[in-house]
Amino acid sequence: MSDTTQTGPIDMGSSAGNGKGDKPGPMLAADGRPLKRSLNRALRRQKLRALALIAPLLIFVLLTFIAPIADMLFRSVENDIVSNTLPSTTEALEGWDHTTGEAPSEAVFEDFYFDLFLASEAKEHTKLGTRLNYEKTGVSSMFRSTGRGLDDIGDDYLDQLEVIDKRWGDGAFWYALMSGTGTPAPEVVKARRKVLTRMSGDVLTGDVGFAPSNAIATLLPTTVRAYSDFAVYTALVDGKDVAKRDPWESVYVGLILDLNKADVSGYTGPEADALKAVKAALPEIKQVSLQSFFQSEDKDWVDPSVWATIQTYSPKYTSGYFLNAIDMQLTPDGIQMRPENEQIYIMLFKRTLFMSMMIMGSCILLGYPVAWLLANLPSKSANLLMILVLLPFWTSLLVRTSAWKVMLQQQGVINDVLVWLGLVSDGDRLVMINNQFGTIVAMTHILLPFMILPLYSVMQTIPPTYLRAAKSLGATNWTAFWRVYFPQSIPGIGAGSILVFILSIGYYITPEIVGGTTGTFISNRIAYHISSSLNWGLGAALGAILLACVLILYWAYDRIVGIDNVKLG
Amino acid sequence: MTLTVSQPKPVSFAAGVVAAFGAFFGLFIGTSQGSGLIGILGGAILMGALAFAAVTFLRDQEKLAKWGFFVLFIAVGYLLSGIPGGVMGALMGYFFGHITFWLASGRYRMSVPPYATPGQVLWHYAFRTIAGAILVFLITPILVVMPLSFNAENFFTFTPEMLNFDPAGYSLRHYRDFFTNSDWQQALWNSVRIAPVATLLSVSFGTLAAIGLSQPHVPFRQTIMAILISPMIVPLIISAAGMYFFYSRIGLQGTYLGVVLAHAALGIPFVIITVTATLVGFDRSLVRAAANMGANPLTTFFRIQMPLILPGVISGALFAFITSFDEVVVVLFVGSAGQKTLPWQMFIGLREQISPTILAVATILVVVSIALLTTVEMLRRRSERMRGISQS
Structure with missing residues (x-):
């Protein structure tokens, strides 16, 4: 009974009294509103x-738990490191077709040089190398070694520039040249600032203190871009004054590249004479194409398959991690299986499923008799035995795992007893730990209470008279059990099995300690990728697959048992 | 009422069964001495004859005969292999004395229906033996850890001194190590610092939400429930991975606050489940009665509802506390060296530097968990009594 309905009969009485003979109006609550509305409001x-x-x-759980899970799912497809670190290169590569079997054009290498130069100054290029190395072995070392040699070409150019005019090596001279006069074009600096922010992932604050003039930005676009990179990094990351620092070597490379195309005869800005002098002396300057420069750093840079890998992984989102998680691989030619000797994840998933099934099976086998006994004993002795079941349930997981380590190891308690009894000779003690057997035994012990408790609660509701009735009707012991008792206990088996399976499929600690190499689960691999190999994307993809399995089982559990019926202790 | 009969059984029956047991134990003694077959035969003949003599001559003086078994076995055991042999002998003497007269007097049929066939009686006891063995499997690891933690040596196994009950084989050095080693003390302190705060968070939010969830009309009840229970269902390694990624994005990774928040999230499902279960039996008219008498919602909650659901809240809190206190996967990822908790330290100990101090810590934790288990059980009984569900 709800308290709001209490007003109903009173109103009914009053309206019936007032409106004798009239059509009865809507029922009213005590405050004169229609009862229906009043009820709705309540x-x-x-x-x-x-x-x-x-x-x-709800907000707390969403923030501390659901958001992290969502973040992990996002990480499993996120792939913006390539396009963030090499923004211009990935753009330039779009038109390139890897099936021609030729390396990309010189323009791509030019963009790549300036992207890589900034990345190596910001120390981001090794991260990219590591990322691409997951897809193509050897890329990591290419990025690392080439990153060290990027200065050489610029230094060569600077030496030759200084022969023409000593001032080219001077920071203040460069600052004056690049700042120019007339309308400033701050958007170049702003764009480079955005690139650096995306690449490093840091928030950059402060003022760069440099803006090229419009005239110089149109005349020498590559130089201005390289100088802006230098200015942004020097001012915002190093916190130094741009005007007083010598520019990066990439700026000299940019200058030579620009002067090859630009016509400086009409330029009147500061230091225009120096520019014109270099333009005039250009034929004497020894120039190297960037493609051959990269080739000299590492001959694999002209290998089209490296560029194809960069091209394949340049989109912001990729299915590559998920494909890796199921032993496949995203190649420039489409999705392919990994080579036989690199396929481990399908095997690990299978092993996880197999061992979880074994654990579930042994829990049913061991749990059923105990639950039966508990359900059929008088409550006093059943309570006493229940303590034996609950005590391990309440004991720290690590205590139980360490106990199994003590029991199962070669100098452990079980082997000692077997040797003492003479069943096993001292020389060949059983290997029961660091393999699948150890994991299955320890986890069966740890998860057994989760099987016994639901089984027990179901068996308690089965009247013992049914069995007696079956027997008095002529059934044998076995028939009576199999045809009468067992079918009624199936809900308990189902609930316990799903619970044990869900718990075991994602177990980490116990396999890690007693599993060795053959008894580990997929969760151990996830932990390895997150804390050791740092391939977070792959770890997240494996986690997402595992999560999907668990959620399906959870859904089934909800349908069969109902989450409201989960009982503790 | 079950009708039970117990009538004395012939000597041959008792002696035969006891001989079978004798053969069983003889097998082990035989193999440990070199020959299993002689052990089986010797055990069977010896025990059969002993049981035959005892039942024939001392059927009416049961107590005397049992003591005789007991003393005889202790003496034989002690002569054969000193104190451990004596202890083994005492156990076996008690067992054989008891079982001989239990069989001979027919008392073994007391717990089965009188119409049961011998086969059914045999199955009845075989089944109990199997179930007993499984219960032993459940409890042995814990029982083995406790005596080993008093080991005087740095071994994970029983030394000959321990088996001889030599006081020199036992010591408290691993406990001393636990209480003096700064690593362990720091870990204990971290656990004590993290668990209560996480518990407090999950209990205060969880109780409020459980009360909300148990109202009669809650929109999206199923969905909300699924979200709130999910930390218990999602495998810990996935929660840990997700939290590691997300908390490092927002700067909580490796901080005390991060670990507390993570543990609070993990403890919430337990609070929700226990408190909603308590609220099922809660009589809502009590709240209305209080409101009717002029109490405001806050007073009603603290004076009427809270005392009645307190047992559920406390057992939920204990679950949340144990979850945090026992948790290792999430803290491994979310925490840094500064938040190294007790389970983390144990995990390191088990993986890298094997030290029996772990066993001492394990024993302490078992004792603590027994204390908690008792508390929860008492609270449950009290709660049932208060709600009038209890049958007693």
Whole structure:
């Protein structure tokens, strides 16, 4: 009975008394509103109050738990490192077709040089190398060694420039040249600032203190871009004054590249004479194409398959991690299986499933008799035995795992007893740990209470008279059990099995300690990728697959048992 | 009422069964001495004859005969292999004395229906033996850890001194190590610093939400419930990975606050489950009665509802506390060296530097968990009594 309905009969009485003979109006609540509306309002208020009580926790769980899970799922497809580190290169590569079997054009190498120069100054190029190395072995070392040699070509150019005019090696001279006069073009600096922010992932604050003039930005675009990179990095990351620092070597390379195309005869800005002098002396300057420069750093830079890999992984989102997680691989020619000797994840998933099934099976086998005994004993002795079941349930997981390590190892308690009994000779003690056997035994022990408790609660509801009735009707012991008792206990088996399976499929600690190399689960591999190999994307993809399996099982559990019926202790 | 009969059984029956047991134990003693077959035969003949003599001559003086078995076995055991042999002998003497007269007097049929066939009786006891063995499997690891933690040596196994009950084989050095080693003390302190705060967070949010969830009209109840229970269902390694990624994005990775928040999230499902279960039996008219008498919602909550659901709240809190206190996967990822908790230290100990101090810590933790288990059980009984569900 809800309290709001209490007003109903009173209103009914009054309206019946007033409106004798009239058509009865809507029922009214005590305050004169229609009863229906009043009830609705009360219901709405009740709902709101309930939600207000739940809201803090819901927000808390969403922030501390659901958001991390969502973040992990996002990481498993996120792939913006390539396009963030090499923004111009990936853009330039779009038109390139890897099937021609030729390396990309000189223009791509030019963009690549300036992208890589900034990345190596910001120390981001090794991260990119590591990322691409997951897809193509050897790329990591190419990025690392080439990153060290990027200065050489610029230094060569600087030496030759200084022969023409000593001032080219001077920071203040460069600052004056690049700043120019007339309308400034700050958007170049702004764009480079954005590139650096994306690449490093840091928030850059402060003022760069440099803006090229419009005239110089149109005349020497590559130089201005390289100088802006230098200015942004020097001012915002190093915190130094741009005007007083010598520019990066990439700026000299940019200058030579620009002067090859630009016509400086009409330029009147500061230091225009120096520019013109270099332009005039250009034929005497020894120039190297960037393609041959990269080739000299590492001959694999002209290998089209390296560029094809960069091209394949340049989109912001990729299915590559998921494909890796199921032993496939995203190649420039489409999706392919990995080579036989690199396929481990399908095997690991299979092993995880197999061992979880074994653990579930042994839990059923061991749990059923105990649950039966508990359900059929008088409550006093059943309670006593229940303590034996609950004590391990309440004991720290690490305590139980360490106990199994003590019991199972070669100098452990079980082997000692077997040797003492003479069943095993001292020389060949059984190997029961660091393999699948150890994991299955230890985890069966750890998860057994999760099987016994639901089984017990179901068996308690089966009247023992049914068995007796079956027997008195002539059934043998076995028939009576198999045809009468067992079918009624199946819900308990189902609930316990799903619970044990869900718990075991994602177990980490116990396999890590007693599993060795053959008894580990997929979760150990996830942990390895997150803390040791640092291939977070692959770890996240493996986690996402595991999560999907668990959620399906959870859904099944909800349908069969209902999450509201989960009982503890 | 079950009708039970117990009538004395012939000597041959008791002696035969006892001989079978004798053969069984003889097998082990035989193999440890070199020959299993002689052990089986010797055990069977010896025990059969002993049981035959005892039942024939001392059927009416049961107590005397049992003591006789007991003393005889202790003496034989002690002469054969000193104190451990004596202890083994005492156990076996008690077992054989008891079982001989239990069989001979027919008392073994007391717990089965009188119409049961011998086969059914045999199955009845075989089944109990199997179930007993499984219960032993459940409890042995814990029982083995406790005595080993008093080991005087740095071994993970029983030394000959321990088996001889030589006081020199036992010591408290691993406990001393635990209480003096700064690593362990720091870990204990971290655990004590993290678990209560996480518990407090999950209990205060969880209780409020459980009360909200148990109102009659809650929109999206199923979905909300699924979200709130999910930290218990999602494998810990996935929670840990997700939290590691996300918390490092927002700068919580490796901080005390990060670990506390993570543990609070993991403890919430337990609070929700226990408190909603308690609220199922809660009589809502009590709240209305209080409101009717002029109490505001806050007073009603603290004076009426809270005391009644307190047992559920406390057992939920204990679950949350244990979750945080026992948790190692998430703290491994979310925490840094500064948040090294007790389970983390144990995990390191098990993986890298094997030290029996772990066993001492394990024993302490078992004792603590027994204390908690008792508390929860008492609270559950109290709660049932208060709600009038209890049958007693």
